[in-house]
Amino acid sequence: MSMSLFRPIAFNAVRSFATAAAASVAPRRFLVAVGGSDMKGSIEAAKKAVSLANPGDNVECVHIPRPFPEQLLSSMSDPGAISAEGQQLFSAESLKNITENASEGIMKSVKEAIDQDAHTKGISTEYTVRPPSNNVKVELVQYVRDSLSNYVVVGPSPDYTGRMGQWLARSVRGASVVVVRDSCTRAPEW
Numbered sequence: 001m002s003m004s005l006f007r008p009i010a011f012n013a014v015r016s017f018a019t020a021a022a023a024s025v026a027p028r029r030f031l032v033a034v035g036g037s038d039m040k041g042s043i044e045a046a047k048k049a050v051s052l053a054n055p056g057d058n059v060e061c062v063h064i065p066r067p068f069p070e071q072l073l074s075s076m077s078d079p080g081a082i083s084a085e086g087q088q089l090f091s092a093e094s095l096k097n098i099t100e101n102a103s104e105g106i107m108k109s110v111k112e113a114i115d116q117d118a119h120t121k122g123i124s125t126e127y128t129v130r131p132p133s134n135n136v137k138v139e140l141v142q143y144v145r146d147s148l149s150n151y152v153v154v155g156p157s158p159d160y161t162g163r164m165g166q167w168l169a170r171s172v173r174g175a176s177v178v179v180v181r182d183s184c185t186r187a188p189e190w
Contacts, residue, residue, distance in 0.1 A: 027056045031149035031175075033140055033164065034063040036106050041155020041180065043113045048180045049153040050114050055122035060147065061110050064139050065103050067132040103129045137164065141171045153178045 030049040034042040049059045107127045118125045133139040154165045165179030
């Protein structure tokens with residue numbers, strides 16, 4: 001039997017190994033879900049993503065705000081009886097500005113917390129604010145799919161139950177979900 005029969009198999013094995021090795025050093029994408037109700041957890045999640053990332057990886061912090069609550073507007077008895085200042089306060093443009101300003105403040109806090117460490121490690125960072133949505137969880141899962149992220153990192157939620165993390169772990173396909181509970185000081189109350 002000739003040894004030439006085994007060369008193609010050996011060559012394919014080496015090529016497969018080289019492809020696997022190249023894939024293991026490819027830059028990874030970490031997507032950090034930032035929420036306004038759990039700022040402490042969001043900052044901890046962003047810090048954890050930076051600590052898990054290697055030089056050349058990308059950490060993207062994304063915030064999807066909720067729209068201005070309709071309940072606040074529906075409790076008014078007669079919108080026509082409001083003064084000009086009141087009408088301006090509840091205009092669509094004013095409500096949009098409130099959401100945008102809050103989102104900018106949230107992302108600024110996260111950016112201040114992680115930029116220095118990320119720059120030191122050689123990690124690129126992005127900060128994205130998506131349009132407001134009534135269903136933040138579904139929008140976040142769709143964004144994870146669209147961005148081709150490898151990891152989704154979230155905080156434990158304000159009451160430490162991690163409902164967002166549980167939902168993402170069930171719904172996200174093609175990415176690992178990391179729920180950061182480092183800052184939890186007490187056990188969740190079930």
